[in-house]
């Protein structure tokens with residue numbers, strides 16, 4: 001578990017952007033926040049996070065991992081997408097380097113090739129399209145790692161056109177996102193501490209990318225109450241904080257200034 005936490009911590013130094021960002025947020029808002037939820041954890045996402053987001057009138061981005069998805073939940077994911085939440089690609093099998101956490105060796109990224117991984121990402125995109133009707137999807141690197149069979153796959157992934165944007169820290173050059181893209185994984189964090197972090201993003205005028213796993217249970221979790229406090233703050237300050245999906249924030253940050 002300690003190792004998993006270290007990985008999550010290190011994946012959050014920032015975000016990989018495909019173009020130079022600009023930070024002029026809609027309607028003169030000071031900052032943007034995007035709430036992302038990894039691994040398609042059924043209870044945390046579908047029973048806790050999405051109902052809380054819906055109540056607050058906020059949209060989240062769910063980086064789904066195919067193998068965690070239960071067939072009976074397909075209609076709920078479809079409904080979430082129809083309600084404006086974003087479904088993103090987090091592969092089918094979530095390959096990570098040996099030793100990152102306990103997993104069968106055939107699923108470790110050392111056992112993959114770039115080609116096998118890209119095929120898996122393409123397959124996951126097809127599943128996402130069946131759920132949300134969209135042709136384009138964002139991608140989040142499993143475990144914040146970027147290799148398959150020992151080769152870095154980020155450049156081939158960009159070249160493949162399979163990902164419109166990539167959430168990953170390890171490959172983000174400072175020059176791309178710069179200090180104005182702040183990433184944070186909240187694990188066991190109180191509502192007050194999450195709000196304090198959002199205030200830092202507001203002061204920077206930039207984009208804050210939040211990564212959640214469990215919400216109100218499961219693993220690497222924050223409590224449902226803390227999550228609710230954060231959402232209440234974001235909803236109460238929507239005049240100055242633009243809380244939006246990952247792809248919308250990235251699109252806005254990278255579109256040419258008018």
Ligand SMILES: [Zn+2]
Nearest residue numbers: 038039142143
């Ligand atoms: Zn993950």
